[in-house]
Amino acid sequence: MSTAADIGIWGVPLAIIGGAIRVSTPFLFVSLGECLTERSGRINLGLEGTLVFGAMSGYAVAYGTGSPWLGVLAAAMAGVLFGLFHGWICKFKGVNDIAIGIALMLLGMGLAFFFGKPYIQPVAPDLPAIPLGWWSDIPQVQAALQVNALFLIGAVLAVALHWMFKNTRVGLAIRVAGDSTDAARAIGLNPDTVRLLSTAAGGALAGVGGAYLSLYYPGSWNEGISSGQGLMAVALVIFARWNPINCFWAALLFGGAGALGPALQSVGVTSGYYLFFAAPYVLTLALLIITSSPDKAMEGAPGALSITK
Template sequence: MEDAALGWWGVPLAVIAGAIRISTPFLFVSLGECLTEKSGRINLGLEGTLVMGAMSGYGTAYLTGSPWAGVLVAGLAGTAFGLLHALICALPRVNDIAVGIALMLLGTGLAFFLGKPFIQPTAPHLPAISLGFWSEVPQIRAALEVNVLFVIGALLAVAMLWAFRATPWGLIIRMVGDSADAARAMGYDPDRVRMWATMTGGFLAGVGGAFLSLYYPGSWNEGLSSGQGITAVALVIFARWNPIWCFYAALLFGGASALGPALQAVGVTQGYYLFNAAPYLLTLVIMVLASSSRRRLAGAPGELSVTR
């Protein structure tokens, strides 16, 4: 294998490459969930949104020949699911966690049903930026290929942090998330603010799904997501609702996901399945370390149901 040609030096190289590639869906979904939860609403349906975005993006790219059209349609599909989530949650005595689970099942089931014609055809892939042009080693050049969406996601994390702290709409979202009564006293409708936040969060999750089908792994099938959408909820809690920390956490999860294949490439076969389970074990460890019965999570919006 390619990594075996580099020996053990191929392991950190593969982990770095995996951290960049595999982290991109985590990054977009976690940023979308961070925005949604900042407004005081949790959306567990982003797994279904991610899968629906992957299917609709791949199908659109195949039919139009444009991967960027696929990204746009995937985002719009996510927006539609976000709007549906927001409208249902605005009804009296509706639990947003239960609605999220229902929409997760709806999104995955609908994507599997509508996506059957696109399992075999090949759609055009998103372009990548080659940062390894200086090297003559093919493995290094391949590892340092960075997709444009990863760069956009990194810049978006910085922009979101600045917006939450310095822009009027960012402050409004934070106020609605901390106290709906205070927002109403200031003349803002919490349901309307949460609707736009949930729609935008759904758009980002849909874009994350498009990355899966149009770049890495770069195909459409029913087992594409592997729970990345629901894992992003734990990632946001770990990141303490900070977009920059969402970026770091996404890289951590991406590197953990790449560890198993990297070790297998250099001949480590014992405990292979355990290494493949590293991101899920990491999720459990994070949730245990972040839980507390005596104090509220630092940085958590006051209106968020999981912190009450």
């Protein structure tokens, strides 16, 4: 039987590609959700809590029903509820959406840990994967190219959102509400309603990202299932300049950074590889520093966004 070492140095890029696809999927869904929310003029720092609660609720429903796709649907609905609450409370005068987001992040994580205790040991059914490595007889190639359907759905969704923002009335309404509250009201839009619905849809996407974590990779429910993907996605959206297509590529970049440690371990590197597990956090810090320069910080940002004021 072949081993990772049999592939030689090619095992590293192969493992990084496969790992990038697996690790990037939660980043992709959460960043697309945050992109949609921020394009409407609202920032939601609570998506980390939504991600964790979505992971728990998706796992619980999948375990109870035997269907992982019903688990994904439940996670999306949980995200909608969190998004609706965030959007509703933020419409009141004097309410800071950043502070509310942090509060909801803590609430979501607390509720997930409380209600998820009975599901730490039980095993729920996993989401299926598409074997794109069928053409190879090397187990490492086959494993690296096991692509979950949610990754492909996320890629299509990134293109669809990009097209929606540019070519549809819904996209125009979101962009106008995000750029100027007064302009939105001038053309007959209710900016609070637009932001409410956008935040709810963004929460649904974050919930799906959580379901991916618990139902596919790593594929179990525990209290440490998220390593800050929800918060890192906010930096990812800024780096992507609020463009859904760029969110896809940025998610792959973050996913590749997260796959460095396991990739080195797979080819026999046994010393120091664990340092590369910090790569996503180092990358987040570096991107925040780069994008915080005066001439680039808010390039492409919606005008009504809190962080632009």
